[in-house]
Amino acid sequence: xxxxxxxxxxxxxxxxxxxxxxxxxxxxxxxxxxxxxxxxxxxxxxxxxxxxxxxxxxxxxxxxxxxxxxxxxxxxxxxxxxxxxxxxxxxxxxxxxxxxxxxxxxxxxxxxxxxxxxxxxxxxxxxxxxxxxxxxxxxxxxxxxxxxxxxxxxxxxxxxxxxxxxxxxxxxxxxxxxxxxxxxxxxxxxxxxxxxxxxxxxxxxxxxxxxxxxxxx
Amino acid sequence: xxxxxxxxxxxxxxxxxxxxxxxxxxxxxxxxxxxxxxxxxxxxxxxxxxxxxxxxxxxxxxxxxxxxxxxxxxxxxxxxxxxxxxxxxxxxxxxxxxxxxxxxxxxxxxxxxxxxxxxxxxxxxxxxxxxxxxxxxxxxxxxxxxxxxxxxxxxxxxxxxxxxxxxxxxxxxxxxxxxxxxxxxxxxxxxxxxxxxxxxxxxxxxxxxxxxx
Numbered sequence: 477x478x479x480x481x482x483x484x485x486x487x488x489x490x491x492x493x494x495x496x497x498x499x500x501x502x503x504x505x506x507x508x509x510x511x512x513x514x515x516x517x518x519x520x521x522x523x524x525x526x527x528x529x530x531x532x533x534x535x536x537x538x539x540x541x542x543x544x545x546x547x548x549x550x551x552x553x554x555x556x557x558x559x560x561x562x563x564x565x566x567x568x569x570x571x572x573x574x575x576x577x578x579x580x581x582x583x584x585x586x587x588x589x590x591x592x593x594x595x596x597x598x599x600x601x602x603x604x605x606x607x608x609x610x611x612x613x614x615x616x617x618x619x620x621x622x623x624x625x626x627x628x629x630x631x632x633x634x635x636x637x638x639x640x641x642x643x644x645x646x647x648x649x650x651x652x653x654x655x656x657x658x659x660x661x662x663x664x665x666x667x668x669x670x671x672x673x674x675x676x677x678x679x680x681x682x683x684x685x686x687x688x689x690x691x692x693x
Numbered sequence: 694x695x696x697x698x699x700x701x702x703x704x705x706x707x708x709x710x711x712x713x714x715x716x717x718x719x720x721x722x723x724x725x726x727x728x729x730x731x732x733x734x735x736x737x738x739x740x741x742x743x744x745x746x747x748x749x750x751x752x753x754x755x756x757x758x759x760x761x762x763x764x765x766x767x768x769x770x771x772x773x774x775x776x777x778x779x780x781x782x783x784x785x786x787x788x789x790x791x792x793x794x795x796x797x798x799x800x801x802x803x804x805x806x807x808x809x810x811x812x813x814x815x816x817x818x819x820x821x822x823x824x825x826x827x828x829x830x831x832x833x834x835x836x837x838x839x840x841x842x843x844x845x846x847x848x849x850x851x852x853x854x855x856x857x858x859x860x861x862x863x864x865x866x867x868x869x870x871x872x873x874x875x876x877x878x879x880x881x882x883x884x885x886x887x888x889x890x891x892x893x894x895x896x897x898x899x900x901x902x903x904x905x906x
Contacts, residue, residue, distance in 0.1 A: 563894070565768070567768050568896065568897075569801070569802065570897060597894050599768065599772070599862075599863045600863065602768075622894075625860060626857070626860070626862070626892065626893040626894045627857075627860070627891060627892050627893065629894070630892045630893075630894070631892075637892075638725070638838040638839060638892060639838075639839055639857075639892045639893050639894045639895055640838040640839035640894075640895055640896070640897035640898070641839075641894060641895070641896060641897055642897070658838060658897060659897050
């Protein structure tokens with residue numbers, strides 16, 4: 477398990493940076509092929525198995541540590557028109573429940589410019605489990621695990637986050653936080669949160685029983 | 694590369710400087726009890742692991758009261774558990790009454806049941822009340838969102854500390870700042886707490902659906 481950029485690593489960017497885009501572009505072709513399949517109504521499950529996850533081995537995943545200080549760089553390097561950061565843990569049941577929906581969101585809106593950045597909050601001894609879960613979910617793009625101070629990590633994502641998992645944060649291309657919530661969300665909620673930031677019209681009614689109020693400015 | 698680097702820098706500045714809390718952002722969590730506030734629902738009785746009916750007011754100590762929302766099934770709560778027990782047992786000796794409260798719905802995880810609390814309290818040697826918040830109403834009233842989450846009240850009943858146990862759940866030996874222990878010691882000594890509000894990652898409290906109380 478390699479370590480990611482250390483705190484205050486701005487000046488170390490050149491050595492760190494190439495790892496991100498290289499890994500980031502790898503899944504692109506596979507994703508395009510994958511999406512072509514998923515467009516067929518009921519073919520989704522079969523095609524998902526046929527395409528990415530089958531060959532995805534836990535040990536091959538790009539799964540790197542991120543510190544509170546390097547978090548912003550990771551979000552920026554994701555290069556999304558919209559970047560969704562989801563903080564999860566392999567033992568966290570609501571995280572596991574919403575995870576497939578986040579993966580689906582990432583694939584559906586990839587071409588519109590959405591990047592999904594998963595950050596695991598697993599303890600060191602649970603990182604192998606996190607890796608297995610990511611592989612099983614077919615996450616064939618780089619993801620991260622938290623290292624360093626919780627408090628700084630929480631405040632770097634949003635000072636208003638209490639730290640309860642899962643936590644989800646929507647940033648625009650300028651790195652400005654546009655929406656965030658605690659607890660698991662439905663696909664409709666995720667979609668209705670990212671679509672306006674992607675300059676897309678809403679498609680479904682936002683559910684009212686979540687803890688977050690949507691931003692619409 | 695240069696342009697990319699500049700963009701990275703710009704974006705990182707926006708994020709690191711705390712700019713997120715702007716017009717577009719929305720509050721996502723219930724508002725927690727503010728510093729200076731009194732404990733809500735302080736007279737509501739809860740069943741404790743040793744079979745008694747106890748309220749927050751019942752455990753009030755001469756110097757203060759410590760309320761810790763925790764549970765049996767959360768890995769963070771488990772990591773911190775021995776430290777919480779030690780702290781709670783110690784607080785009692787210092788005149789600060791301690792109550793640990795499990796507000797999780799055991800229908801989400803059976804390990805958060807009352808029966809498991811009984812075993813846990815015995816096994817871990819809890820000398821304080823470990824109470825079952827049967828409606829999750831206490832956690833809601835406090836605006837607690839995760840386990841573990843601590844609220845410390847001084848002798849006059851005012852909230853003087855709200856937050857986490859210490860700055861390292863994963864490794865007790867690597868703790869640099871034992872926030873809650875420091876706050877407990879300050880309150881026991883009649884002094885101002887050094888750090889009044891802290892945060893840490895934790896399991897979201899599994900609230901019961903509102904009507905099922």
